Amino acid sequence: xxxxxxxxxxxxxxxxxxxxxxxxxxxxxxxxxxxxxxxxxxxxxxxxxxxxxxxxxxxxxxxxxxxxxxxxxxxxxxxxxxxxxxxxxxxxxxxxxxxxxxxxxxxxxxxxxxxxxxxxxxxxxxxxxxxxxxxxxxxxxxxxxxxxxxxxxxxxx
Numbered sequence: 001x002x003x004x005x006x007x008x009x010x011x012x013x014x015x016x017x018x019x020x021x022x023x024x025x026x027x028x029x030x031x032x033x034x035x036x037x038x039x040x041x042x043x044x045x046x047x048x049x050x051x052x053x054x055x056x057x058x059x060x061x062x063x064x065x066x067x068x069x070x071x072x073x074x075x076x077x078x079x080x081x082x083x084x085x086x087x088x089x090x091x092x093x094x095x096x097x098x099x100x101x102x103x104x105x106x107x108x109x110x111x112x113x114x115x116x117x118x119x120x121x122x123x124x125x126x127x128x129x130x131x132x133x134x135x136x137x138x139x140x141x142x143x144x145x146x147x148x149x150x151x152x153x154x155x156x157x
Contacts, residue, residue: 029113035106037080053098
């Protein structure tokens with residue numbers, strides 16, 4: 001079958017398969033580098049927590065999950081040493097979730113690994129074709145990256 005005859009469902013499947021291949025390779029390498037317990041959903045959680053921290057309720061809203069599911073995810077990540085809870089400097093009644101040094105290390109390693117994976121794709125299909133693919137995807141996808149993938153796919157805990 002030629003690509004002109006490809007059924008409509010192949011495009012989202014190929015995009016998802018590309019995403020899945022990159023994320024699976026990322027997590028295999030993170031495991032080799034000392035982060036064997038990190039799951040794909042955790043990356044969205046880390047991004048939603050951000051550099052200044054957030055509350056479980058705010059985290060739930062950002063991820064598109066309930067406050068209870070967010071709290072359960074935070075509990076799990078806290079046990080693994082990736083996040084910590086502490087009082088908010090502006091409001092002692094609020095508990096803020098922050099990334100620990102281990103969580104920040106995981107994010108830094110993830111960025112380097114994604115760069116290496118992108119370089120491998122560029123080697124495989126050519127830098128020019130990869131840049132064209134990225135440019136084309138920017139044209140057809142929204143500018144804002146939503147972190148609600150865990151809620152969209154299901155409960156992250």
